[in-house]
Amino acid sequence: MSGNTITHQTAAAGERIGSTRVAPVTYHRAARELGLRRSEFDLAVHLGRVRTVPDEGGGGRRVPRDEIDRIRTADGFPEVLRAAVRVVGTAQGAALMDVTTARFTRLARLGLLVPVKFYVNRYRAVVWLYLAEELRQFKADERNTALLTGRTPGGLRDQLGEGLDLRPRNWRGRHLGFLLRQAHDPWARAAAVASLLDAAEVSDVVTDPYERSHLRRFRPAPVPHGSPGSPAAQVAEEIVTAADPDEVDWLRSDLAAAVDAARLHRPAPRPAAAAHAPAVPVPHGPDPVPRERAKPEPPAAEHPTPREVERPGRLSGIFGRLWRRDC
Incomplete structure (x- = not known):
């Protein structure tokens, strides 16, 4: 084996070690290196005190190595960081x-x-x-x-x-700020706004079923509180969903503007046949188009759900009583 080959292999190994060293790390590892409990670390990210980046492999978000080094070398670490998330x-x-x-x-x-x-x-x-x-x-x-x-x-x-x-509304405003800071795509920003609105409100603002389907791809993960369908989860859903008429109007306006910006940036994907179909009324009577060439239907999930057709009251009696308790 020649000396050049040995040198090449050594340099390649060094590059692999270096890339591992600077590669972003998971939330769990970052929390451990910063001396925080996971809930404290999540809050630090929420508040913008820890910078994160999207995982290139599509596995969520990670923390750059230089961000961890920056925090660890700051004056007063770790006491100042812990006090900030208490x-x-x-x-x-x-x-x-x-x-x-x-x-x-x-x-x-x-x-x-x-x-x-x-x-x-x-x-x-x-x-x-x-x-x-x-x-x-x-x-x-x-x-x-x-x-x-x-x-x-x-x-x-x-x-x-x-x-x-105003506690629920103020929390929603703060939470929306966090979601928008994490969104690095115009459709993700629109989805962040949509996540605070009732499904019927979203359908009323975004009338195109393919755009609504695209919004759902970017919808933020729901705030976890209890198992799905449990009383705790239902109460949490009431808090996450805007209720005040003026707040709903404000979010609807923001959603319309965000979708307009996202549409200009990159139109929502749709089947080619639907994209080029002429905008003419569909005639009554038998469909002359062969079945295999028929125009595709919008996504099945877009058929109105009971929640979209009949919107229940914003605050149930039990939820109103829960809010009136001083917690």
Whole structure:
């Protein structure tokens, strides 16, 4: 074997080692190297504190090696990172801000404290979680002193008495921001907006069945809460789906604009026969086209579902009662 061959093999081995070293790593490994629990790591990604990239093999997202090195060499690591992703519930949050739990809940329902996570406990009650860092910042701001110690203004008290609760809406807005940051394709951005709307609303805005089918390909994974169809999952679905009329109108407008942008970027795929079919009414009577050459039907999944035909009430009685509980 010649010396040149040995040199070539050694260099190739070095390249393989180097490529392994710089290759993006899985979430599990990145969390371990950053000293975070998986839930803490997921929240760090959600907040944009950890940069991720799409997996070239189509296996989700990964974390670049240089991103892990950047975080590990930052001042105050790992304490600063752990503090940034620490979440607290109502009782802990109230203690952190030195207020009663009742006042804390009122501030959250008024939209002044924005939850970052939620879960449904075994009693089917929604438990909201907040970033401890944001609560400390709210308390330190002198403009909020009256809200923490004084009497709630009469107008705000009236709104609370009428059932105002902006926690679900504020969480949806925060969640949409995360989904849009993760979307690197115009269709994925449109799908992120669509994920917060009822299926009937999406069908009303996006009338083309092939575009709706394409949107579903990019639909973000649902927020996991209980097994599918369970009471916890149903409550979570109510929270994820926009309910307020003005919020629905805003999302519908955003979805229409996002689909327009995606259509210009790359039209949704469709069968060739459908793409070139003339836009003329279909005549009544026997179909003269041979069966094997008939125009393909839209995707079967696009036939109206019971949810699309008959939209149930946004908030069921039991869900309204759950929200009225101070969690």
